Amino acid sequence: NAGVTQTPKFRVLKTGQSMTLLCAQDMNHEYMYWYRQDPGMGLRLIHYSVGEGTTAKGEVPDGYNVSRLKKQNFLLGLESAAPSQTSVYFCASSWGTEAKNIQYFGAGTRLSVL
Amino acid sequence: AQSVTQPDIHITVSEGASLELRCNYSYGATPYLFWYVQSPGQGLQLLLKYFSGDTLVQGIKGFEAEFKRSQSSFNLRKPSVHWSDAAEYFCAVGAAGRRALTFGSGTRLQVQP
Numbered sequence: 741n742a743g744v745t746q747t748p749k750f751r752v753l754k755t756g757q758s759m760t761l762l763c764a765q766d767m768n769h770e771y772m773y774w775y776r777q778d779p780g781m782g783l784r785l786i787h788y789s790v791g792e793g794t795t796a797k798g799e800v801p802d803g804y805n806v807s808r809l810k811k812q813n814f815l816l817g818l819e820s821a822a823p824s825q826t827s828v829y830f831c832a833s834s835w836g837t838e839a840k841n842i843q844y845f846g847a848g849t850r851l852s853v854l
Numbered sequence: 855a856q857s858v859t860q861p862d863i864h865i866t867v868s869e870g871a872s873l874e875l876r877c878n879y880s881y882g883a884t885p886y887l888f889w890y891v892q893s894p895g896q897g898l899q900l901l902l903k904y905f906s907g908d909t910l911v912q913g914i915k916g917f918e919a920e921f922k923r924s925q926s927s928f929n930l931r932k933p934s935v936h937w938s939d940a941a942e943y944f945c946a947v948g949a950a951g952r953r954a955l956t957f958g959s960g961t962r963l964q965v966q967p
Contacts, residue, residue, distance in 0.1 A: 744897065783946075832898075840948070845899070847897045
């Protein structure tokens with residue numbers, strides 16, 4: 741069982757560069773999420789998706805874009821990376837967005853923006 | 855707005871000792887409460903959850919947590935810690951009708967031999 745897989749695991753970018761983080765889940769979950777984790781701040785929701793072709797903003801969406809072209813994939817894009825986007829990014833998926841639905845997490849992508 | 859406070863940033867315990875990690879939340883109605891564990895280099899794994907009913911819930915790996923409404927707390931406990939329990943622990947709260955979970959800032963547990 742792969743569960744939730746994130747690629748890449750590590751990346752270093754220069755300010756202004758762009759990149760896309762890929763999240764794939766094999767659990768046929770309808771809902772997917774992108775979080776960022778910063779020291780002392782826990783996890784904060786960036787964007788989420790309630791189904792193929794739909795996305796919505798979370799708590800900290802500025803500077804990021806997302807796409808959900810296929811049910812199993814959720815992409816997070818940085819068009820022009822900034823040092824403030826240095827963080828660990830986690831993808832998660834669940835059966836539903838109701839808060840009772842358990843979220844399953846990937847192993848994370850550690851991004852450094854110089 | 856929901857908020858979650860984990861007052862202990864870092865805790866060190868000896869192997870075999872008991873453990874209690876604190877979590878306080880702020881929310882008007884009955885919350886949905888979770889504890890997740892993050893081992894080094896890994897994603898978050900659910901330890902246990904509370905939605906309603908018995909206020910003492912059992913989870914995986916020998917962990918339990920108790921919901922105390924009067925104290926707005928959901929503390930995580932384990933009677934005897936193992937070296938493999940060294941990790942970061944996150945408390946999270948959700949609510950009916952809301953899509954996102956609110957996470958605490960985490961408590962890093964170190965286990966001494």
